[in-house]
Amino acid sequence: MSHHTTTANDLRRGLWLGALGVAIFALTLPMTRLAVGQPDAPLMSGQFLAMGRAVVAAGLSALYLLATRARWPQRDQWLPLLLTSLGVVFGFPLFTSIAMRHVEAMHASVIVGVLPLATAAVGAVLHRQRPSWQFWAWAGVGSALVVTFALTHAGGSGLGLQAADGLLLLAMACAAVGYAYGGRLSRQMPAEHVICWALLIGLPLSAPLAWDSRPTSTMPLSAWGAFAYVAVGSMWLGFFAWYRGLALGGTVRVSQVQLLQPFLSMLFAVPLLGEQLDLPTVLFACAVVATVFAGRKAPVGSPAKTDNPSLTSLNSKGNAS
Template sequence: MPNASAAAFETPAARRRRESLGLWLGLLGVVIFAMTFPMTRLAVGPLDAPQLSPLFVTAARACGAGLLSLAYLRLSRAARPDRDEFRRYAVCAAGTVIGFPLFVGLALREVPAMHAAVVTGVLPLSTALFAAWHLRQRPSPAFWACAGLGCALVIGFAVWQGGGAPVLADLWLLLAVLSASAGYVAGAQLSVRRPAEHVISWVLVGSLPSTLPLTVWSWPQQPALPTAWAALGYVTVFSMWLGFFAWYRALVIGGTVRVSQVQLVQPFLALLMAVPILGEPLEPATVVFALAVLATVLLGKRMPVQQA
């Protein structure tokens, strides 16, 4: 795991290899995360044919991943977190374990997975802004302009899809973006000090006192389709656990601001996966908005960010 002193003595070739590895690991994490939208949609179901409740999906995926993490940490004899890390663990848990899954689940009861993929397309830009803030960097006015344009495009898409006004689901999706960004940055900071696999596992184990009883309390009273339970299994094992093994390690190896831009491809992967998994039609206007959001994030990536 690279640190500041080691990075100072890196050769340009070694730095390029490290950054390349970080980008490939980030891409692996993004592919896993892209399946989250269609799988969550399968798990919760639409309003006219509900399956598992968003609260249950949120709690159960974290609880299941937490039990897997508990076994993994015992087998790997991982060191316990330090007291001075507790605040970052709490932020990571609030953002990635509770906030993002819950807000996405609430939104996907009302809107298709493709809609969610476009609205959350500003996640790379949001993550970069959170990273710049925590790393005490100063984005240029042009960077902020790109961020504002990207948000405006997302709002425009939400208004167009909502028939003239955003719907409540769009608020849930924007809250999901903010939650994920804060959680990603906190997790990346923790992964500098210990293996990424241990970070997400401790986050999930630390959440068990709340997710385990909440899972039992919110257990569905009505039967759900086997596909809903299978989708819950995917978001438990992959979206909530194994995906973060690759993602947090990538953020550390390749740099949080740089690797966060790999999420540019996530909306398009989610769009493509929603077609065979959910049978959602791929409308040209949806692709146009997704490409426009992608363009603003690419422009934002090229804008200078100065150290404070």
């Protein structure tokens, strides 16, 4: 068989694993807000939160790779691992950590709403797939629902473009690239190993950056608790489920589960940030869930034929675990 075919069971498992990863990631923005504080009451710096969590997760990764006797990546896997690291170890955490001191979680959800489309677009290009117009239509409807909700529900955060919005857009672009390349690598090696190697590749840079920006004053326990969550959950365990889901169900399809992330973030923000969950939020969330399942049934074309042996090898290997 020359191409890996995603079965209905693979897709179902991929969607559930993707949803688990998204649920873990959904706490990232509220926890980041708790850790970095607000402009009038700053806590940890964005640089320390982003790089410090990468260092902690890299230490856990080293132990995990040793315990599982992981093989070293092959020569042609180092560049995709580097791109994955630049996207999800450096770009996304650093840009969001800096931005979240200046915007509320509700405002940030406007930008997060574009992440599923961005991931699907990068994944389609990377895997040379041709999603149908029905797929893009449902993805567009879901993203429009997310953005419409955020715009009409922003409250005191305001809707005007802020300097932090540019950082959030860069963060979404970095995440899309990191997700797509990480999902592709998860078809060549165990999904858990992808994030571990990406973190270890970045350690020579993340460690000195974290040390240089370490807190010099006493931080509240809530800030350290938030730091621990984004280090162990957002930066490590969440990717175990997320990359496995992308490998099983395909990046283009499973990426649409991210449409749920803004609403889950809002739900988690109720106890953490004091925001209120009302009926319109529930109704919009139900509508978004409907677009995810509708998009799941829309056809996604197979990878185009190619003379690239590495791509053919990638498709033929299928799941590594």
